[in-house]
Every structure is written in C-alpha cells, then in structure tokens.
Amino acid sequence: xxxxxxxxxxxxxxxxxxxxNGLTHIHRPVVTGLVVGLILGDVTTGIIAGATLELVWxxxxxxxxxxxPNVVIxxxxxxxIAILANQDPNVxxxxxxxxxxxxxxxxxxxFTIMSPVMHKADEYAEKTNLKGIEKxxxxxxxxxxxxxxxxxxxxxxxxxxxxxxxxxxxxTWLIEGLGVAGGMMPAIGFAMLLKIMLKKEQVxxxxxxxxxxxxxxxxxxxxxLIGVSIAMYDYFNQKNKPNKEEKKEEYADGI
Amino acid sequence: MESNLYEDxxxxxxxxxxxxxxxxxxxxxxxxxxxxxRMQACGWLYSLLxxxxxxxxxxxxxxxxxxxHMEFFNTHPFLVTFIMGIVIAMEEAKxxxxxxxxxxxxxxxxxxxxxxxxxxxxxxxxxxxxxASISLEGSIAGxxxxxxxxxxxxxxxxxxxxxxxxNTGVSAITKLKENTKxxxxxxxxxxxxxxxxxxxxxxxxxxxxxxxxxKATVDVQKDLLDKIMPNILPxxxxxxxYKLLKKGRSPILLIGITVLIGILGHLIGIV
Numbered sequence: 001x002x003x004x005x006x007x008x009x010x011x012x013x014x015x016x017x018x019x020x021n022g023l024t025h026i027h028r029p030v031v032t033g034l035v036v037g038l039i040l041g042d043v044t045t046g047i048i049a050g051a052t053l054e055l056v057w058x059x060x061x062x063x064x065x066x067x068x069p070n071v072v073i074x075x076x077x078x079x080x081i082a083i084l085a086n087q088d089p090n091v092x093x094x095x096x097x098x099x100x101x102x103x104x105x106x107x108x109x110x111f112t113i114m115s116p117v118m119h120k121a122d123e124y125a126e127k128t129n130l131k132g133i134e135k136x137x138x139x140x141x142x143x144x145x146x147x148x149x150x151x152x153x154x155x156x157x158x159x160x161x162x163x164x165x166x167x168x169x170x171x172t173w174l175i176e177g178l179g180v181a182g183g184m185m186p187a188i189g190f191a192m193l194l195k196i197m198l199k200k201e202q203v204x205x206x207x208x209x210x211x212x213x214x215x216x217x218x219x220x221x222x223x224x225l226i227g228v229s230i231a232m233y234d235y236f237n238q239k240n241k242p243n244k245e246e247k248k249e250e251y252a253d254g255i
Numbered sequence: 256m257e258s259n260l261y262e263d264x265x266x267x268x269x270x271x272x273x274x275x276x277x278x279x280x281x282x283x284x285x286x287x288x289x290x291x292x293r294m295q296a297c298g299w300l301y302s303l304l305x306x307x308x309x310x311x312x313x314x315x316x317x318x319x320x321x322x323x324h325m326e327f328f329n330t331h332p333f334l335v336t337f338i339m340g341i342v343i344a345m346e347e348a349k350x351x352x353x354x355x356x357x358x359x360x361x362x363x364x365x366x367x368x369x370x371x372x373x374x375x376x377x378x379x380x381x382x383x384x385x386x387a388s389i390s391l392e393g394s395i396a397g398x399x400x401x402x403x404x405x406x407x408x409x410x411x412x413x414x415x416x417x418x419x420x421x422n423t424g425v426s427a428i429t430k431l432k433e434n435t436k437x438x439x440x441x442x443x444x445x446x447x448x449x450x451x452x453x454x455x456x457x458x459x460x461x462x463x464x465x466x467x468x469x470k471a472t473v474d475v476q477k478d479l480l481d482k483i484m485p486n487i488l489p490x491x492x493x494x495x496x497y498k499l500l501k502k503g504r505s506p507i508l509l510i511g512i513t514v515l516i517g518i519l520g521h522l523i524g525i526v
Contacts, residue, residue, distance in 0.1 A: 020286040021298075023332055025379075025405050030386045031398040044393050051390035051397060054383050114290030115510050118325070121288075121297045125321035128314055130304050133321070137301045140288040173522055180526045181517025183459030184492060185291035188509050189327035190454055191496035196326070197356070197446060198497075205444050209451025214486045220364035220452050227361060227448035231441035238437045 002157065007039045008080060009153035015072045016148025017141055029053035029075030036079040049082035050075065052089035053096070067104050074100035076152045081160060095160050102167045103151050105175045110147060112182040114140065205230070259352040259439075261320075263313040266348050270306055270421070277305045278343070279336050279417040286332055292510065294329035302335075306343045323352050329457070330363035331370025336413050338362045340420020341427075348428045354439045357446030364449055378408055458489035464525045 015027035025031070033050015037043040053075050060068030078096030082089050117136060124132030155163035198206065205227075212218045212226065281302040288297040303324060311317035330338060338359060345355045386401025431438055462480065466473040473479065480487050496509055520526035 020289060020332075022283045023409065025382075025402065025409075028383060028401070030383060030390055030401050033390065034395065034398045043395065047390045047395060047397060048393060051387040054387040054390075058380055058383050058387075111290050112514070114288055115292035116507055117288065118290060118293045118297060119507055121300075122322065122325050125300065125325045126318055128317045128321060130308065133297065133301055133304065137284055137287040137298055141284065144287075174518065177518030177521035178514065179517075180459075180521050181514045182291040184513050184517060185510070186294070186327070186457045187454075187460070187489065187493040187496050188506055188513065189292045189294070189296075190450060190458075190493050191500050191509075192506060193327055193360075193450060194493070194497050195500045197353075197443065197450065199443065202443055202447050205447040206451040209448035209453075210455050210486070210490060211451075212448075213452040213455035214484070218452070219368050220449065220456065221368050223452040224361050224365045224445070224449050227445035230448070231445040234444055235437050235441040238440070239434065 004039055005153055005157035008036060008076060008156050009149040011035050011039070012072060012076045012152030013145035013147075013149035015076065017144050019070075019072050020144065021141065027072050027075070029057060029071065029078065032072075032075040033079045036076060037083065040080065040083045042083045045083050046079050049079045049089040049092060053078045053093060056093055067108070069097055069100035070103035070107060071100070072148060073103035073151055077155050077160075080156050084156075085160075099151075099155060099163070099167065102170070105179065106147070106151065108179040108182050109175055110143070112178045112185065115185055115188075261311070261313070261316045261349045261352070263311070263316055264349045268347065269309045270343060270347055272418070274306055274309060275340065275343075275417045275421055276414060278302055278339055279414045281305070282336050282339060282413065282417075285335055292506075293325065293327050295332075295335075296325050296328040299328045299335070299339075300324040302339060303343065307346060310343075310346050319352055320346060323356055326356065328359070328363060329367070331367045331374070333374050333409060333412060334366045334370045334416060336417035337420040338366065340417045340422070341424035344421050344424025344428060348425075350428070351435060351439050354435070354442045357439075357442035360446045361442070361449050364453060378405060454489055454493050455486045458486075458493065460488040460492055460526070462488070462525055 011032070015032060018024055018027040029050045030053075031050070033046045033048070033053070034043065035046075037046020037050075040046065057068070057071045057074060060071070074093075074096045077099050078089070078092045081087055081095050082092035085092075087095070117140075121133060121136050123129075124136070154166060158166075194206070209223055209227070212223050213220070218226075281304070285295050285298040285302060287301070289295060300321060307317060307320055307324075311320055341362065342355060342359055345358065382401050382404040385404065386397045388397075389400055390397030462476045464475045466475060484490075499509060500506065517526065
C-alpha cells in the first residue's frame with residue numbers, strides 16, 4: 001500500500017504542476033482516473049470514476065479569480081476511493097469534495113506565502129541576475145509538486161477517516177484569515193504600479209476606469225477599448241497642434 | 256526619478272523565430288511562482304528572459320527592463336504569448352519603458368476575458384465532454400481523445416500567437432515611428448484607465464461585520480459601505496498602500512500589515 005500511495009502522490013504532484021503550469025490538462029479527472037486505475041490495478045473502475053468526476057468538475061472553472069474546489073485533489077482522491085473502498089463514483093465524489101475544498105484553501109495559503117518572495121525577485125531583476133529569476137521559478141515548481149504530493153498521500157495511505165481528522169485539526173481561523181489577506185494583496189501590486197505610473201494630470205483616467213467597472217459593471221475589454229478611444233483622440237489632437245515642442249522636456253530625458 | 260528611456264537605442268533586429276519558440280516554451284511556466292501580490296509577474300519575466308538577454312547588451316538597460324517586467328502582471332495563461340510577442344517587438348525597437356508597461360497593462364486584462372470564454376467555456380467542455388463520454392463506456396481511449404483535442408488547439412494557439420503578436424508589434428511600431436512622446440502620453444491614459452478598472456475587479460475586500468442595534472441589524476458592507484460607493488474598500492486600501500509607498504515604506508512591511516489585518520480582522524469577525 002505504501003508504494004501505491006507513493007505513486008499516487010507522485011502523480012498528484014505532476015498533476016498539481018500541470019494545473020497552473022504546462023496546462024496540457026493531464027490533471028483533469030478523466031486522465032487521472034486512468035493513471036490511478038493503472039496504479040491500483042483496476043483500470044475500468046478508474047476510467048469510469050474519472051469520467052464521472054470530470055462531469056462534476058466541468059462546470060467548476062477558475063473564472064477571473066473565483067476558486068472552485070481543487071480539481072487535482074478531487075480527482076486523485078475521488079478515483080482512489082472509488083477503487084479502494086469499492087464505492088460507487090457518486091459516493092466517492094462526496095468523500096473527495098471536502099478534501100478538494102480544504103486543498104484549495106491551502107493553495108490560497110501558498111499564493112499568500114509566495115508574495116514576499118517577489119521582493120527577492122525584484123533584487124535579482126535589479127542586478128540582472130537571470131539565474132536567480134530562473135531559480136525562483138524552478139523552486140516554486142518543486143514546491144507545488146511537494147505540496148500536492150503530500151496532500152494526496154495522506155488520505156490514500158491513512159484512509160479517508162484519519163485524513164479527515166487531520167484536515168479538521170487545521171487552524172481554520174489562520175487559513176481563512178490568510179485567504180482574506182490574499183484577496184487584499186493585489187492592492188499592494190497596484191500601489192507599486194501607481195507609484196510609477198501616476199501623473200497628476202492623468203489621475204482622472206484612473207478614477208474613470210474605476211467608475212466604469214464599479215458602477216457600469218463593464219468588462220475589462222470594454223474599459224480597454226474606451227481607453228484606446230481616448231488615447232487615439234489625445235494622440236491625434238496633440239499631433240495636429242502647431243508644434244510647440246518644449247525645449248525643457250528635451251533635456252529632461254537625461255540624454 | 257529614473258529616465259524611462261533605454262540608454263542604448265540602437266534598433267538591431269536580433270530576435271529570430273527560434274527565440275520566439277524558446278519563449279513560447281518557457282511561457283508554460285507562467286504561473287510557477289503565482290502569488291497574490293504580483294500574480295504572474297515573475298513567471299512572465301522568466302518567459303521573456305531569452306529575448307531580453309539578446310536585446311539588451313547594456314547592463315543598465317537589462318536591469319531597467321527586468322525591473323519593469325517584475326511589476327504586477329496577470330492575463331490568461333493560454334493567450335499570454337500574444338502579449339509576449341508584442342512586448343518583445345517593442346523591446347527590440349527600444350520603445351520607452353513607460354510605453355511598453357502601458358501596452359502590457361492594456362492588453363493583459365481583455366485577453367483574460369477572451370481566454371476564459373475561449374478555453375474554460377468552450378474548448379474544455381467540448382474536449383472533456385467527448386473524452387468523458389467515451390470513458391463512461393469503459394473504453395481506455397477517452398483520456399487520449401480528450402488530451403489530443405485539447406492540446407492541438409492549445410499548442411497551435413500558444414506558438415501561433417507568439418509569432419502573430421511579434422509581427423503585429425513590429426508592423427505597428429513602424430507605422431507609429433513618429434512622435435514617441437505623444438504615443439507614450441496616450442499609452443499612459445490607456446494604462447491608467449485599465450488599472451482603475453483592475454482595482455475595481457481584482458481586489459477582494461469586504462466587511463462581514465453585522466451590527467445588532469435592538470431589533471435592527473445593520474450589515475456594514477451592504478447597508479453602509481456599498482451605499483456610499485461599491486468597491487470603496489479596494490479603492491481606499493490601494494490608495495493607503497500607495498501613500499505608504501510614497502512615504503518610502505517597504506512593500507514587505509505592507510505585506511505584513513495586510514496579513515495582520517486579514518488574520519486579526521477575521522478572528523474578531525470583521526472581514
């Protein structure tokens with residue numbers, strides 16, 4: 001059993017990477033069912049369970065920031081339980097979904113923890129340390145692999161009940177609190193952008209973009225096209241002005 | 256204030272088809288270091304490195320370029336190569352850093368929406384639906400059919416869009432050769448407008464507190480804040496962070512503050 005659990009954990013790690021990187025979609029339950037079936041020696045049950053889970057997760061897609069229950073963990077644990085406990089796939093779904101939800105909360109945690117690392121990356125960028133930037137990304141991939149492998153290993157090896165106890169023992173206030181912090185964190189990224197971009201005479205456009213989404217609920221594509229219209233108008237307006245190039249600006253370019 | 260122009264402005268053609276393919280392969284790791292503060296920025300920079308290294312022989316220029324590409328970035332992971340192509344063409348033409356940043360910001364949001372519709376709502380359901388229906392009959396072919404349909408479209412777009420984006424960028428730049436200053440100003444308008452929209456759509460910050468006053472209950476978010484202005488907290492929090500950065504506070508400190516607010520606020524039941 002240990003070896004089988006280990007193999008399933010390795011698959012979960014690979015699938016976990018594919019969920020965000022590569023995106024060949026070998027992480028979908030329809031594929032995971034076949035692989036887990038091969039590992040546990042019951043391919044037919046695996047394939048059918050995987051396909052059943054696939055149909056469940058098909059409607060749960062990561063649209064603009066909304067996080068569905070984790071499809072990798074849901075697929076791996078769902079198909080494993082369907083085979084190991086000889087359960088009907090639909091029952092396996094019921095057992096797998098709580099794990100998938102817990103796993104997604106942990107992913108939130110991971111994305112929050114990775115934020116401070118970006119400042120190390122800033123240093124590397126400043127010093128043109130290409131190897132450093134590459135290292136951060138490769139290590140992050142390794143981290144993703146281990147993260148998914150461990151989460152998948154426990155329920156398969158210990159059995160769902162024991163694993164459930166571990167999940168329940170996690171400090172939810174901490175994980176949920178970090179999730180809240182994660183939701184606020186893009187504000188720091190935008191603030192850093194604004195520090196560079198914001199010019200007094202253009203503040204109005206920032207407000208306008210905010211209003212278009214907040215009150216008119218326009219999609220970003222519409223906002224961008226409005227931006228293009230204004231930008232084009234501004235460009236031709238400026239271009240057709242009699243040329244009064246300020247000499248002062250010529251020097252300000254630091255040439 | 257650093258100059259936003261590259262020191263070495265020789266417009267050499269150095270990017271080959273092979274370089275474009277190399278970057279398209281790397282773009283598979285766009286979300287390796289995904290995080291909430293910069294989202295895909297570090298993976299985005301990683302993907303561009305082969306091109307940037309070739310374009311910027313001058314160390315200061317390379318440093319400027321890399322720093323700019325470490326700024327907040329988020330788009331659709333399947334369509335990202337289109338933006339990469341445009342950006343590499345602009346880097347090669349030594350456009351001003353501000354203009355490159357603004358074009359990058361203006362394209363990343365809309366592609367997100369287009370990609371969602373194209374992949375999550377169209378390609379995935381079709382491919383997975385076909386694959387799963389074959390599997391449900393107990394046939395081993397299901398997963399393979401699914402992977403084949405999905406990835407033919409996926410990789411054709413990923414590599415095709417890289418070249419298409421690059422060629423689009425090159426031809427647009429030759430058309431707009433004249434007045435870079437005006438272009439940069441117009442692009443600034445576009446960039447700020449989109450950032451305003453992103454603030455309203457990307458930041459999740461709502462209060463959950465409910466005040467009980469006798470028989471009346473007041474949901475602070477719905478009954479109070481949203482009545483003043485929806486998204487008032489995301490906007491306010493961004494502006495506070497902006498002020499703190501302007502004062503020279505370090506971004507790491509801001510992360511710490513944010514984590515504290517999240518955890519403590521959640522403990523006492525405000526957020």
